[in-house]
Amino acid sequence: MKQTISFTLNGNSVTVESHPMQPLLYALREDADAPGTKYGCGEGECGACTVILNDELVMSCLVPVVQAEGARVETIEGLANADELHAVQQAFLESGGAQCGICTPGMIMAGVHHLRHPERAPGGVPEALEGNLCRCTGYTRIFTAMKRAKEILSAGGTGS
Amino acid sequence: MKTNVAELQVCSPRSIDEALQQRRDIPGLTPIAGGTEVLVWLNDAKFAGKTYQSLHGLAKDWRYVRANKDGTLGIGALATYSDVRFHPVVKERYPLLVESARVTGALQIQNRGTPVGNIANGSPAADTVPSLLVYDAKLKLKSLRGERLVDLKDFFTGYRRNVMTSDELITEIVLPPPLFMPAQQHYRKVGTREAQAISKVVFAGARSAAGVRLAWGSLAPTTIRALKTEAALQNGADANAAWEILQREIAPIDDIRSTAEYRRKVARNILFEFLNKLANTL
Amino acid sequence: MPMSGEFKEKILAPLMSISTGKDLKFVGKSILRKEGIDKVTGRARYVDDVKTPGALYGKTLRSSIACGRIKKISFAPNIPWDQFTIVDARDVPYNRVLQIESDQPVLCDGVVLHREEPILLIAHEDPGLVETAIRSITVEYEREPGIFNIGEGRILKQYDIEEGDWKKEFAAAEVVFEGEYKTGAQEHVYIETNGFIACWEDECLTVHGSMQCPYYVHKALKYAFKLQDDQINVVQMTTGGGFGGKEDFPSVLAIHAALLAKKSGRTVRLIYDRAEDMASSTKRHPSISKVRTACTKDGILRAIDFSFHIDGGAYITLSPVVLSRGIVHAFGPYKWPAAKLHAQCFFTNSPPYGAFRGFGAPQSLFAIEAHMTALANHLGMDPAELRRRNFIHRGDTMPTGQVVDEDPNMEALLDRALELSDYKTKRARWKRGGGKGISLSTFMHGTGFTGSGEVYLASRVGIATTKDGGAEVRVSSTEIGQGTETVFPQIAAEALGIDISKVSFRRPETKVVPNSGPTVASRTCSVVGKLVERAAGKLKQRLAGADIRQHYAQHGEAYEEVEYVPRPGLVWDDDKYKGSAYGAYSWCVNVAEVTVDPVTAMPRVDTLTATVDVGTIINPVLAHGQMEGGIAQGIGWATCENVVLKEGLMENHHLTNYVIPTSADAARIVVEFMPSPYSEGAFGSKGVGELPMDGPGPAIVSALNDAMEAKFTHLPLLPEEMLK
Known part of the structure; x- marks a missing residue:
């Protein structure tokens, strides 16, 4: 049976009618009109569905939507403001961190979270992004992008 | 889905x-x-x-990692791997647990998954369970009938089977005060790649004056303590003799990720690596 | 929160100005990916992101046996079947998938030839119910024994080459050395699974999907539904990776979606989940090669006897041309006075193997390159030195009959790679069996279709003026992450002499764009790009200096189209299998440095160095991206990507158990371009897409052999095999 589940998505309150065990991923994509978060495997292996839930990085394919009740959800759609990309987005664009783009939303969310909470990955960027598979880049340009994002931020660029 | x-x-x-x-x-x-x-x-x-x-x-009741006054540590049923991994007391006293939480899935998994869930799930490849076994963890099982404390090493009865009754929940992992010096502890996860991997072999081991602990994952239908090997080492067995005994305590299998033979060889190499480490820290 | 075009300009404009050049304004510059903003903001729309209110969700019932006959299909009574659309073989107007041949049925008609072969299609508007329903159908079979090993079944395709008196060379040789080399299947793991959405309107079919080759899909739909060209529109959505996996396979899926849509009269979504995608889709052809070489004591090669066998799976799909590309690359970048090659592709009861980056070349190049290193060890020579003594040069003839008319310059690539990797020091320092190893591979990759392929394709490219004073490139070549959408505008802007911001790329849909051929074979940038260059040149001529905006206002859209013209003197004889197989080759040297954990035999590729000649670099960041990504796939293929086959089925069809490298596994990848331009490629470019896949395998296996003091000759090389 479906339930009414409310949470904030990128600062806006949303209410979805969803089965409680439906993964948050589908609630976002189909019920909350936010298809920027991608399906890649449905089993927490690829990280394409990565979002930030109450300031923690999670795979939205493994979160039953009932557990998102009242939570603060941040997705790729919420990063850029009206006229500026987030530093991580801009860095991925400049550095060639995105190729086919399907892992990009999840990868960027992991990157954003890493810049907010570097202490969560003592091993640095390779550890911070180890849950996000990319098949196009070999990760080289993604590492470059993360360096660039730090530069943009320290030069006063957008990113929180 | x-x-x-x-x-x-x-x-x-x-x-x-x-x-x-x-x-x-x-x-x-x-x-x-x-x-x-x-x-x-x-x-x-x-x-x-x-x-x-x-x-x-x-979550308000059960998401906690608590250092108690009596020196024990309580890990609530909803404490995540990240809660454990970044807890200052865990970092100071239970390095094997920190290491095993670090290699469980990736950050996203560590932020959601729980050591209690890892135990309840009963996978023989569980990454944190060998560490908890080394630290003599106990489990609080609670039901409307009351609460009981069970040694983790007695918890599993077979492949994904345990002593819980259908009305119980695991509410807490209790770790006694640590016995081991950091230099005399060793953790190894052998996966299919560097991160986000299911284990082919997991090892946690430690030694103190009170004895040696050897705990393994992916070598038997459950995670195990190698009690006979521990006893032999306690009685002065050398590495080769210990390996002879350990071989009889494990029952690795061929599966989609690896082979019984590989698991056996790796277990031997890790045992030797661990004993070497101990020998060098005397 | 829709983002305005103005916003895009605002962000792009300052970033674009990073690039300023000398002779060329846009070619050679790292122009930002045109669709990049959509990708980094999550606004790019992949097929699964398309909203289709009222659509049905489709699902495929697949065989659970590898070989046999279907006796009975039963539908459990717990499902309201009358609400479902159910399609079987009888619903297909012509039950054949047209690829090179048309042996493969769209849906099984009684006979099953491989695991996961499609039998039935069902659709319903409730996707959850579809999942329950598909498990409520049971199929009874009469099993027959299948064939699962290369060499045991019927021959799918065979080629033979003999050049020079190879028998005499072997008889007279100072040294004869032989080895057997095997490569495993490989799964593409594009992170976006396959998917299509189909709908019919007035006897006209539109499909939206994830694909590399819109006109392949178009051709297959036309054939199966017996339609006219203009009854079909194939629209490519943003595509989340292909690597060959979306070359041939999407044709089958598009037909399936269209069948359900036709029968239901509704829009149908057919989007695979990961497990279905991995279990049922094509993989890289497994191979077994036997290589025998004759040489002097000094390592001067005299003759080669190469037997190359690959597993084609249950249907022909693209196997003949995979075999063919494998053959042409089998001889490596070396000079052979005499050569014999016997190549066969066999049918088995595996799901059909298909295109995968490199297309047969990584398999045969693995064999020759692993062999060269083994031969060097046998001779007591440095593997780099053995190669140096045998490189092919301008004027030499390849065993396929092609006279090399460019400078491969392998010596320079080799010298630089050895220097960058500090090969000599490390080779001297790292003792064999000491846990660290360094080794190399030297190789090439042909640009474009093999043999007369480009002539048959006769690709066409269009370019049109736009109202805002710019131009639009119209091709069927797709953006799949490699950069088509950016590189083509760069080429067009350069040739037209207008600003890059004024040139757009039309997202391919067959109703609108001409057939510029498939997005495969390292042909897009170089071969199709050349047509873009020519079309733009033609348009420029027509405009004769007129302001485009004014011209458009006066005359409307000006459109020019050009067709492929074979390079003069480039001749290939299909019957004799002789001639110039490719207009040009890209050349490359890889050096791999590895460390092996002594306790677990887990390998780590520490550094992979590549020196590369892919001709002119149109866009350095994108070209680096191609090299690095391809190298990472090669590293995965060599070290951890193990397709576990059981009765032809990929048993580990989950990302949990088929593992590709993560960021924590990532090697340090060093790429240096040393371009030598190719006159017939766009602004001098050659193929870049597949080349990086070819070299890591043999370099890594050889380095692991050094690290472990072993003689392995296959990949993937797993710790299970290496641990002593």
């Missing part, structure tokens, strides 16, 4: 009592902490269970 979620029943208790009542009254109820295992099954329709209990409403 191969499971039709519309066919599932889910209850979300708001209090411990309600949770325990549901455990007593609803047959076949599968509890969920972070969901990192159950949703994988559902995705692949690999699990027949139709009734679930999502414990997220009990």
